[in-house]
Structures are given as C-alpha cells and as structure tokens.
Amino acid sequence: MLVAVILLFMSSACTPLFRDSISLSRGTLTQPGEAPLDEAGTPEGKAQASLPAEASLIAKIDSRTPPQQAVSLRLTEDGRKLIDSGHNTKALTHLEKTLAIDSNNPYVYFYLAKAHFNLAHYRQSVDFLDVAEARLDSQSYWMAEVLSLKGENFQAMGLLKEANHSYAEALRFNPKNQKAVVGLNRVQRAMEIPSIR
C-alpha cells in the first residue's frame, strides 16, 4: 500500500520540463511525433468541439484568412490551452509575443486578461478587458465573456457595485453566460449582507 502511494506521488510529481515546453516553434503543446493535444489529452479536433462555436479561434481560420491573422489566432489558441492547463505565467509570455503579430486580433487581449486574473493581477486584467471590450463589441458571445470576467475581477477587488453592473451587462449580451449568472447571484447576495463591525 505504501509503495503504491509512493509510486502515485512520484508519477504525479514528475513533470518533465520538455513536456511542458510550449515555445512558439512548436505551435502546439506537444513533443515532436505526437498529435496536437489539448490540456485534457484529447486530439485538437475534439477539444475544439467542446467549446462553443463562437469561442473557437481555429474555426475563424479559412483559406481567405491572411497568414498573419491565421498564425495570430493559432498562437492565441495555444495561449488559451496554456491558461486552461494552469500555466498562466507561460501563457502571459506567449500571449504577449502573439500580441505583436496582428494588431487587429482582439482575442489575445481577452486571454491576457484571463491569465492576469488567474495570477491575481486584477487591475491589469481589467485594463486588458477595457481594450478587449472596445474591439469585440460586435460579438455578443465574446462581450459576455469579457464582461463576466470583468465582473470577476471587480468582485475580487471588492468592488461589488461594479461587479454587479458588469455581470448584468454580460447577461444582456448573452443570457446563457453561466459565469455571469453565478457571479451576479453571488454579488447580489453579498450586497444584501450587512457588514460586520
């Protein structure tokens, strides 16, 4: 039993540096020879299928997409995978490089905001979301994502009124945005509770 526990611990503790390597020259999170994987270990196609259609950046690439835009979207998608697998600091480095490639890619601002949020850099996250908001204002799904993340940031900073407003706005763009639904309920409950002195 003890041996099994030790083996389990060792296998989960072993995270070889090369396996986490996500330099841009890879384009994906994998070792040479492996199929592109997402953070759950399923092939890229399946991972894309689990995201809503509007969220898929790869789906925005077709034969008419300018090369600079295409590579920027792919690299942003790689950044998303890094965030989803918990590598927020690596994601920041990666996404900052991606930002320089295509000045018209608005999604990279959103994911930079997400990485900063996960690292508890709330003010920086909100700054990136302000930019994302201005550039994504014609896409309801994304506006809801931006505003709900903004709500999460404000909530983390203790700005409940601002959080409430952001969540409400998010639901206006997409009533099905779960983060906004949950967040709004939480904030409204918190705002009802009198402060304890």
Place this chain on the structure above:
Amino acid sequence: MPESTRYPRKIRYLTFFRIAIFGLVLLAGGGVFLGVWYVKYLEGVVTAKFDGRKWNFPAKIFSDSYLIYPGMSLSMEGLEGKLKRLGYRTTVGRPRSAGEYRIQKKDGVAEIYLHNFLYPLTQFKGYPVRLTIVSNTATKIHNMDNGQEVFSLELEPELVTGFYDRVWEERRLVTLAEVPPLLVRAILAIEDERFYHHMGIDPIAVLRASIVNFSKGGIVQGGSTLTQQLMKNFFLGSERTIKRKAKEAMMALVAEWKYSKDEILENYLNEIYLGQKGTQGIFGVWEAAQFYFAKEPSQLDVGEMALLAGLIKAPNRYSPYLSVEVATRRRNLVLAKMFEEGFITRSQYERAHRKVILPREQVRLANDAPFYVDFLRKELAENYSSEVLTVEGLRIFTSLDLHLQRIAESSLREGLKRLEKKYKHLRKTAENDRLEGAIIVIKPQTGEIKAMVGGRDYQKSQFNRVVQAKRQPGSIFKPFVYLAAMIYGPEDKEETFTPLTFVEDSPFTWSYEGKEWKPENYQETYYGIVTFRQALEKSLNTATARIAKRVGIKKIRDLAYRLGIKSPLALLPSLALGAVEVTPLEIARAFSTLANNGVRTNLLAVKQIIDQQGRVLEKRDVRVKKVITPRVAFTINHMLKGVLDRGTGRGTRWRGFRRPAAGKTGTTNDTRDAWFGGYTPDLLAVVWVGFDQESELGLSGAAAALPIWTEFMIRATEGTPVTDFIPPRGIEMVEVDPLSGYRATPNCPQVIEEAFFKGSSPEDFCPLHPAPMVFEEAAPLRRSGWPVISTGR
C-alpha cells in the same frame, strides 16, 4: 712560542666556528620559517580561489526572437543570414544535429536542425524542420522527424552583447561526470599524460622538456602539468620567468596537497581558454563544444573530442575558423595519441581521421545597438548592481529587433550625411557641434522599443538624444490640440468639433495673465477660413492656436500627459505650438497611444531576466491603459493620414513610401529642431534632427527629418503585410468635399473620405458643386449624391 699566545688563537677559531654554526642554524631556521609562512600564504590564496567564487559570468543581452510562419515574406538569403548570425553551420547532407542547416536553393527548401535554447520558463529542445520558400514567401513548415505540419517557428534571440568587467569570459560550468571520459583522456594524453601519477609537478616532463629545449636552443616544449596550468590561469601571468615558474610549481604542490585529482581536473576543464568569438573569450569544454560544434560535451564524437583537446595548446592557431588544414593536422595528431594509448580502436581512429572538417565562417557577435544597450544598463541599474550584472551570468531578454536597429542606424547616419552634402551650412567642423539626430522605433500594440539610435556616432558621443535631449517639439505637438478639440469641444458652448469644422487662419492676439501672445504662420502666409483637417495637414499656427484657445490649454496639457508626455508642460498659450521641452522618447510614447487606437502602453526594453539556472528573476509585463476612445483615436489618425497624403508630410509619398500611415512634421519657430513622427498600425518611428549646441538648422521637419523617417520605414516594412487603421464602432465614413465641408456630389472636384462620429456627419450635399436634381419617380436611376425632389405622389 710561549703557550699563552697559542691558546687565544684556538679559542678564536672555536668561537668563530660556533658563531658560524649558530649563524647558519639561524639562517636555516629563518629560511624554514619564511618558507613555511610562504607556503601557508599560498595555501590561503589557493583555497580562497578553490572554495570561493572562481569565475565571473557576465550578463548576456538577447534580442527579441524571430517568428516564421507560412505566408510570411521571407527570402532564402535573409533566412540564411539570420541562421549564420545565430551560429548555425551549413552541412552537406541532411542536418543531423542541433545547429546544422542545409539550403537547397533550386528546390526552395531549407532544412534546419533547431538549436536547444533556454527561454524564460522553457528549455526548448531542438528538432529538425523543413521550410519551403516559394517566390520569397514561406509556404510550408514541417517537422522532419514526424512529417507534421508546423504552423509557426521561432528562431531563438541573437546574443547582442554582455555586461563584463574587463574581459568577457564565456563559460558554462560542468562537473567531471558530465564530461565524456574519452574527452578527458584525450586532454590528459596530449597535455599531461602522467596527471594521476605526479604531485603537481612532473620532474620527468620537466627533464624531457629541458633536453628538447636545450637541443633546439629555445623554449619549444613545456613541462607544465595540468595543475600548474590551472595555477597559472587562476593566479599568474604568462611571462616566462623563473620566479613565475617557481611560484606556479609551489602553488601546484599546495593545490595537489589540499584537493583531489578530480577536483583539480574539473576546475581545469572549466577554466581552460579554447578560442575567441569577437570580444568573447571561449572558456571551458562546455562552451567550446557549443562554439565549435553546437553540441554539449556528451554529444561529441571521437574526432570532435580530439579537435577540442588539440586546441588547448594554442586555440587561435588551431581553430577550424582560422585554418581547416592546421586544425585537421592537430586533430589527427591527438587521434594518433589516443589510438597509441589504446583509448580508441583502430576503426574509431580511421573513421575520425577520415572525417573532413568543413570550413566555417567566424560569426561576429552582433555588438550593435550601443545606445540601446546603454539605455538597458541604466534601466537595470535601478535593481541590479554592476557587480551582479558582471558576475552572476544573468540572461536578459529584450525587445530589440536587430534588423530594425541596423536599418535605423544606417538611415540616420546616411540621412545626416546627405543633409550635410545638400546644405553646406550644416557642415560644421567643431567636434561637439556636428549635425546630430536620433531615431526611436516602437511596436504600438505592446510598447516594445524595437530600435533606438541616440546619435550619429556612438564612438564620438555617447549622449543618447532619444532619452536625454530635451528639445522643443514645435508643430509635432499640434495633434494633441486637435485631439483635445475632438474629445472636449469648445469650452464656451456645447458643440462637437469634427475634422471639417471651420476655423480662421489669420493673425490674432491671445491675452492671458496680463500678457499677450501673437502666433504667426510660417513665412507669414495665411489661408483665411479653413477646416480643422486643412489646418492640421498644412500645420497652420494661427488656426491651431485659435482652436487651442477655444478648447482650453489645461485640457490640452492634461491630455498630453495622459497620452504619455512626462516632462512638465507650462500652462502657456504657446504650448499649443509645442513651445515646451520634451524628449523624442516622450513624443514616441504619446504617438504610440494614437497608433494603438487610444491605448497607452508602458514602454518596454527589458522583457525578462533569468538566472543561469533558468529561474525567472523578473518579468516586465506588457501594460495597457485605454486613455481615449477608439473612435477619437481613429479620427485623429485619419486626419494625420492626410498629413502624409496631402499635407506637410507628403514628401513621404513621392519618396516611395506608399503604405497607409499617419504622421506629423515638427518644426520649431527658430528652426533649431526638425521632427517627424509617423506610424502604421504595426510600427512607429520618431526622428529628430538638430544641433546639440542649438545652432539654427534652417530646415523644416519635412526637409530634415522626414527623408530619414521615410527611408527607415520603406526598408523596415519591406515584405511585411500591409495593414490599415480600421474604423471602429461609432464611426461613419462619408465622402465629403474638403472645400465646402459637405457631402460630396459627383461634381465636386476634390473628394475625400472623412471620419465622423455617428450622427455628426453633414446631412447636406455640397452647395458649391451641386449635383443634378431628379424627381422621386426617377430615384432608382439617380447616382449617389444627386438630391431627390419629392413630388408627393
């Protein structure tokens, strides 16, 4: 002779003898005491070195990395140049190990085995890729190991320079266990075959060397052991004196007494000098394996080990970078010794002996961007002492783009020379009063400083005009006035200013605080009633001053601060015409906010700093702040595009720069400063020209700075995608007649597409050039711009 006289002589002899013995004993004792003291002293010196810091590791400055992706513009020559600068070596066959490449020009194929590289947070392991280039465009990238398509490829940053004390010793430490035993044996065989048998000095080797040297009539062979060589490198100079040799021998004995053979050998393998790469000295076997073969010591083959071992005696003479024939002869000598000693088999010997050493080009260390490096040094000094920067081996990743840096340097240098050639009065003889200039290049989306040139010749003057020269911006400040006008409108009433709002361009007096200011136009030429757009495009002083008066100087000043100006700006009317002092860096930062759709970024030169083990010590994030709305930013950018298309910046167009871009010339009233700041959505550059002693330039920004900017931008944007500013939500693009300010009709001789906030565009058509009217029934037949008459039917 009486007995009494003989006795005293005997006593005198005895006394003398005793004194002599006593003296000798004293001398011997003193000698022993001094000897012991000296040995103790040497012991202290040796242990202090062995147990303390042995080597300094200079911080290394890296440029930004280089991304390649399918569809990007890329020439085979450009790619090969980049690979060479990164130390890649060409190979005849398919690249088999990291650092090799092969180019097949006929097929448009480049095969590259990528280097391993230690990035912040990532140890990248190289693998082979095949890159296909057709008509100077990268079309496909494949992983050669598995055939998979790769969507992007990052070539590692170039090493720019290092921060070192007096000498740059490039070295990476290895343990003895990390060095292949065969390499160790090869080195011992050629340098000190009795290493494990002597005590630090080898009398047999000394005797042999003495005989050889005597027979040759000079010193042709050394008898020093590895230990002695190590002591010499650690502590002593290279002079061939008996005193130095004696000290070296004693220290070697002390070292052997205090430390094990393996410890001494390990230090030796890390200490030895093995070549030169420009200003960088190559020390230690790890660094040498990288320098000569782009491999780690464990990856070297027999021949490569023999070559390295052979270099020790005279690295620069036996270097394959200098002479392949000499290097081959030396390598073969070492191979013969290895075979003779039984370290390698006959087949290993013959295989290694047959292997041809390919000629290779010595790649000069970039060592460019001295102003940029100086700027970095000052930035780093806030958090890192000079000692830390010269000994800790930090790796500093920057945003520097060496390609853009080289273009900026040559554009400035050649541009200033052309000005001096064209305008005789600019040719000054005084060393400290030559025509000078500066360029700064920024990526607006991220705030990364891609290039910085602080003067025309760093060797003559290290004064960095980009960050240290406070100069009057003059009319390059005007966009901030118009921007404030779009945002705030006039102070006195509710009104929205648009690019087609009219303003009077004529002399007037601005009274303030009991004083008066009378702005004047260049060459006292006035245009009467003009639009905001025309006033900005033509850079009209009195029109701009009138606008500033209506908006309010405080709002303009505060806006300039928000955009990125940091120098104090006096609240005086002349602020509107740039009668303040700022640096080119500040102008670039403020313009960068406009280029980035109203989002200000922190300027970045240092991106990340890691230590030798790859741990991130510092990461400087890209920071953004939305300071003006995208629609306001777009409007001013659209107006500034007109400066290049029709206004004072149109010289960029007839000089060959055709991309969509915005910009502004800058000339001060006394023509002591000439500026041009301009940008595409992806790249911004600001150029300043003038004299440090503030002599009169006598030239406008269009004449002096614009040509330099244009040359830079043409070369810098070559092959990059063409991008334009995209109208954001809330902007309406309307075709208008710039003369009347109304919607254009087909009869308008001039038509421009103007940007308006939704709801503020003119509703009426141009009254100066009316179009034919049509009845409502015929409306489907009418062309755009033809008014329709309703018949009420």
